[in-house]
Amino acid sequence: MSELVKFLFEGLPVRGMLVYLDEAWQELLRRRQTVGAHAPEVRTLLGELAAAGVLMQSNIKFNGALLLQIHGDGPVKLAVAEVQPDLAFRATATVVGAVPPGAQLAALCNPGGKGRCAITLDPRDKLPGQQPYQGVVPLHGDQREPLQQVAQVLEHYMLQSEQLDTRLVLASDERVAAGLLIQRLPVEGEGNLGGGQGGRRNEDEIGQSEAFTRIALLAATLTREELLTLGSEQILRRLFWEEPLRVFEPMRPRFACSCSRERVTGMLQSLGREESDGLIAERGRVEVGCEFCGLQYRFDAVDVAGIFTPPGRQAPGSQAVN
Numbered sequence: 001m002s003e004l005v006k007f008l009f010e011g012l013p014v015r016g017m018l019v020y021l022d023e024a025w026q027e028l029l030r031r032r033q034t035v036g037a038h039a040p041e042v043r044t045l046l047g048e049l050a051a052a053g054v055l056m057q058s059n060i061k062f063n064g065a066l067l068l069q070i071h072g073d074g075p076v077k078l079a080v081a082e083v084q085p086d087l088a089f090r091a092t093a094t095v096v097g098a099v100p101p102g103a104q105l106a107a108l109c110n111p112g113g114k115g116r117c118a119i120t121l122d123p124r125d126k127l128p129g130q131q132p133y134q135g136v137v138p139l140h141g142d143q144r145e146p147l148q149q150v151a152q153v154l155e156h157y158m159l160q161s162e163q164l165d166t167r168l169v170l171a172s173d174e175r176v177a178a179g180l181l182i183q184r185l186p187v188e189g190e191g192n193l194g195g196g197q198g199g200r201r202n203e204d205e206i207g208q209s210e211a212f213t214r215i216a217l218l219a220a221t222l223t224r225e226e227l228l229t230l231g232s233e234q235i236l237r238r239l240f241w242e243e244p245l246r247v248f249e250p251m252r253p254r255f256a257c258s259c260s261r262e263r264v265t266g267m268l269q270s271l272g273r274e275e276s277d278g279l280i281a282e283r284g285r286v287e288v289g290c291e292f293c294g295l296q297y298r299f300d301a302v303d304v305a306g307i308f309t310p311p312g313r314q315a316p317g318s319q320a321v322n
């Protein structure tokens with residue numbers, strides 16, 4: 001069952017989370033098949049983005065959507081994962097051209113060195129004029145070396161934007177998308193529960209926490225295979241059996257899409273009457289498939305006429321079919 005498990009190391013300035021998406025991830029892939037399945041390389045990238053998105057959404061106190069977007073200059077033009085505060089998530093990618101077999105992040109999204117990863121927090125109840133918060137990081141490291149893993153890109157982001165030492169392990173296949181996050185807590189911060197008094201000032205400096213270094217090294221021994229096949233209980237026991245671990249009740253991430261007939265109607269309205277009528281004349285109907293969930297929205301001539309008729313004179317619209 002898909003789950004997100006939070007844990008902390010009692011008395012140490014370190015916390016962690018483990019996400020395991022199985023049926024929720026499989027549902028996303030199944031729905032995507034109706035509009036065309038992703039290449040395995042793209043699927044892996046999206047699974048890792050989805051797992052990372054769930055981890056990052058759980059890691060903040062924020063009432064709104066968290067979006068991870070990779071804008072690429074290779075075959076993957078855009079890869080996006082969106083996670084709501086209740087851990088409902090969706091993800092999709094826009095791919096143009098052939099995907100090289102075995103391609104990783106750099107070949108998929110960054111062959112020209114212009115790829116970017118944007119992390120957006122979009123508040124649910126926006127104040128007038130309020131913009132979503134967005135942070136952007138490149139897909140290369142400090143020495144301009146291209147990064148091969150989404151996890152490395154996001155570790156950079158956390159360090160740069162939040163001054164938080166983070167270790168992230170991500171993995172995904174056709175069955176599971178999963179991730180482990182380990183983070184050093186600011187010692188004076190609210191998340192710090194207990195902990196020794198000595199050496200606090202040292203520990204508060206990035207990279208200076210001995211406990212974090214030890215736990216991050218343990219986390220780094222987790223293999224892709226283990227992350228994809230062992231359950232959370234087994235992973236935590238295997239990695240941290242010597243550590244004072246406190247594990248919280250799991251949360252249940254799920255796949256959900258926020259598309260609707262109203263939004264597609266709005267899209268047709270902005271497309272304009274002439275374009276929409278042109279599509280009707282050409283094909284007899286307008287079909288719009290949601291690339292996140294595969295739902296097909298169909299509009300016939302009467303529906304389209306209704307969209308462009310002033311309110312009060314509208315004919316009832318037809319329903320979306322799956």
Ligand SMILES: [Zn+2]
Pocket residue numbers: 257258259260290291292293294295
């Ligand atoms: Zn949808």
